[in-house]
Amino acid sequence: xxxxxxxxxxxxxxxxxxxxxxxxxxxxxxxxxxxxxxxxxxxxxxxxxxxxxxxxxxxxxxxxxxxxxxxxxxxxxxxxxxxxxxxxxxxxxxxxxxxxxxxxxxxxxxxxxxxxxxxxxxxxxxxxxxxxxxxxxxxxxxxxxxxxxxxxxxxxxxx
Amino acid sequence: xxxxxxxxxxxxxxxxxxxxxxxxxxxxxxxxxxxxxxxxxxxxxxxxxxxxxxxxxxxxxxxxxxxxxxxxxxxxxxxxxxxxxxxxxxxxxxxxxxxxxxxxxxxxxxxxxxxxxxxxxxxxxxxxxxxxxxxxxxxxxxxxxxxxxxxxxxxxxxxxxxxxxxxxxxxxxxxxxxxxxxxxxxxxxxxxxxxxxxxxxxxxxxxxxxxxxxxxxxxxxxxxxxxxxxxxxxxxxxxxxxxxxxxxxxxxxxxxxxxxxxxxxxxxxxxxxxxxxxxxx
Numbered sequence: 029x030x031x032x033x034x035x036x037x038x039x040x041x042x043x044x045x046x047x048x049x050x051x052x053x054x055x056x057x058x059x060x061x062x063x064x065x066x067x068x069x070x071x072x073x074x075x076x077x078x079x080x081x082x083x084x085x086x087x088x089x090x091x092x093x094x095x096x097x098x099x100x101x102x103x104x105x106x107x108x109x110x111x112x113x114x115x116x117x118x119x120x121x122x123x124x125x126x127x128x129x130x131x132x133x134x135x136x137x138x139x140x141x142x143x144x145x146x147x148x149x150x151x152x153x154x155x156x157x158x159x160x161x162x163x164x165x166x167x168x169x170x171x172x173x174x175x176x177x178x179x180x181x182x183x184x185x186x187x
Numbered sequence: 188x189x190x191x192x193x194x195x196x197x198x199x200x201x202x203x204x205x206x207x208x209x210x211x212x213x214x215x216x217x218x219x220x221x222x223x224x225x226x227x228x229x230x231x232x233x234x235x236x237x238x239x240x241x242x243x244x245x246x247x248x249x250x251x252x253x254x255x256x257x258x259x260x261x262x263x264x265x266x267x268x269x270x271x272x273x274x275x276x277x278x279x280x281x282x283x284x285x286x287x288x289x290x291x292x293x294x295x296x297x298x299x300x301x302x303x304x305x306x307x308x309x310x311x312x313x314x315x316x317x318x319x320x321x322x323x324x325x326x327x328x329x330x331x332x333x334x335x336x337x338x339x340x341x342x343x344x345x346x347x348x349x350x351x352x353x354x355x356x357x358x359x360x361x362x363x364x365x366x367x368x369x370x371x372x373x374x375x376x377x378x379x380x381x382x383x384x385x386x387x388x389x390x391x392x393x394x395x396x397x398x399x400x401x402x403x404x405x406x407x408x409x410x411x412x413x414x415x416x417x418x419x420x421x422x423x424x425x426x427x428x429x430x431x432x433x434x435x436x437x438x439x440x441x442x443x444x445x446x447x448x449x450x451x452x453x454x455x456x457x458x459x460x461x462x463x464x465x466x467x468x
Contacts, residue, residue, distance in 0.1 A: 043233065047240045050313045054447060057313060077197055080204050092229040093237075093323065094316040095350070095361060098215050101316070103208035110201050149212070156317050156366055156387030 035070055035082060042066040043089065058160040059167040063090050064135055067109045069176060072121065076113030083109030096153065100145050108138045122180065128173035135165040227352035234312075234357035238325055241311040272341060273305050276454055279343035283420040306330060306455040311357065319364040319389050321347075322450060327356040330457075335416050337456040344444035345370070345410060345421045346453055360453070363423065364389055364443060371414040372423050375407040383408065383423060383441060391424055393439035400437070404429055408441060418456070 042062040050057045063086040071079025087102030094101070112134050115121070121130040139161065146153035215223050253261060280301060312323035326332050336349045338360045347362040361368050364385035372393065373380045379400045381393045396402055406426045412419030424441040432438055 040236075043236065044240060046315065047237045047312060048244070051241060051244070051311075054313060054318045057315075058318060063315075077200055080201055084204055084208070088229055089233055090315045092226050092233065092352075093312060094314050095321040095359065095365060095367070096316055097212055098223055098226040099208045099211035102211070103205065106201075106204045106208060145212075152366055156320070158317060158319070158388055161317075 031074065031078070035074075035078070038066045038070060039063075039082065039086060039089070042086065046090075055160060058158060059164055060171060061135060061164055061168045063087070064105060064108065064138055065131070065168060065172045065175070067105050068112045068131055068134055068172065069179075071109045071113035072116040072176075074113070075117065076110045079109030079111075079113035080106050081109070083107070097146070097149055100142055100149075103145065104138045104142045107141065108134050111137070124173055124177050127176055128169050131172040131176075132165045132169035135168050139164065223352075227354070230352040230357075230359075231354040234323060234354050237312050237323065238357055241309070241325070245309075269307060272307060272452070272454065275341070276305050276339065276343050277301055280418075304457050306332070306457050307452060308358075308455055309452055310450050317365075317387060318447070319362060319385060319387055321350070321362055321365065322360050322453075324358050324360055324453060324455070325356065326455065327354050327358050329355045332358045332455060332457060337417055337421070339421065339454050339456065340445040340449055341452065341454075342444075343422065345417065345423045346445050346450070348416055349455065363391060369414070370417055370423060371411045372408045373411040374402050374426070375409055376403060377401045377406065380411055380413070381439075386440075389443075389447065390427075391441040391443060393426065393441050394436065396437045396439055397435070398431060398437055402426060402429060402437070402439060 042065065045060075045062040046057070049060060049062070067079060067083045067086050070082045083105035084102055087105035088099070090101045090105075091098045112130075115130070119126075121127055143154060143157065211225065215226075306326055308324040308326040310322050311325045314320040314322070324338075332349055332353055334349055334351055334353065338346045338348060340346050345363060347360045347365070347368065349358050350361045352359060362385065363370055363383065364387070366385050366387040368385050370383045371380070372383045377400070379396055379402045381395045383391050383393055386392050393402070393408065404426055408423045408426065410417040410419055410421040410423060422444045424443045426439055427442045428440040430438045
């Protein structure tokens, strides 16, 4: 039950931030991927199965707010969630720099996989890639690294 | 068997999820533009949340502003702005259509219908994948929105059309900058007709113009009405570059008339006036 509440809250916060950032700046909404951050956070904290399931939910929410093939983000985030959870159990990715690198690689992987899938469905979609999207791994990893670090600190302090 | 399932539980769940997504994608691809009920269900669940969040923050902002300013004056200002918004739209359409209408009775009927058919909507969300593909607006089927209704900006420039999914109080608008959009347009000076499609990066491409057809740089483009979706005469954009390549047609880049930074409030042409606008071509 606690897991369910935590995860639901995490997804709602990601959705909340996605909505707010879209109203604040169009460009920022392309640079920061809050849904993937939520997926990676819970994958690290709760393991690969949770990562995959949360990836499915977040991906499908993102797909429903986007014109395009429904399910592509869902599939990409499911795989990233599973992979993130799996790797996090094998390697210690908690130090700040390693965490940053980990998020960067995961988001780059997600974008590459999505592009590959879209190319597979229709090469036309690849034309839509904006230069800002290519900076998304860097910007999101930076934000994610800092946020995850602060969350861990808060947990240690007993919040 | 049970031991095998227990050992391979993680892999089984992962493959089940992958299978589910692949099924979803493969079911949807042949559907094309048609409605996907699963997508509509998720959109219907989450779009009210998005609507609520935007509404909440707007309300908080409004309270804050009203506290510091004379709120009666502000209310009047908002009302006047909305009125001006509608009048500007009306004016644009009237100028064009009045010339075409023949009988006086038609004019009166047309004006009445036109006034009731502008629906001011607020943009509550943008496309999660590409900001130049679509937007979400805060009016839905309960407000009379249907698929393929025309959406304009404050100045009457074409933004796009409503597409599925449309929930009770929210709807998606496909922008003309989306690569999958298509608008039948005609150039204002040389009257060359073609199809305008988005480049997915904020601009548009004018397709199917033969090298022999004359189109000038800087020339304005308006809708032709031939697609039976967009009424004729709506400002769409301006030609910014013309190049030739080995293909059969010219490569023409078009800058849209609407500005992305201006997309906070848009207007949907609903009801009968759209049909009248189309019929009067």
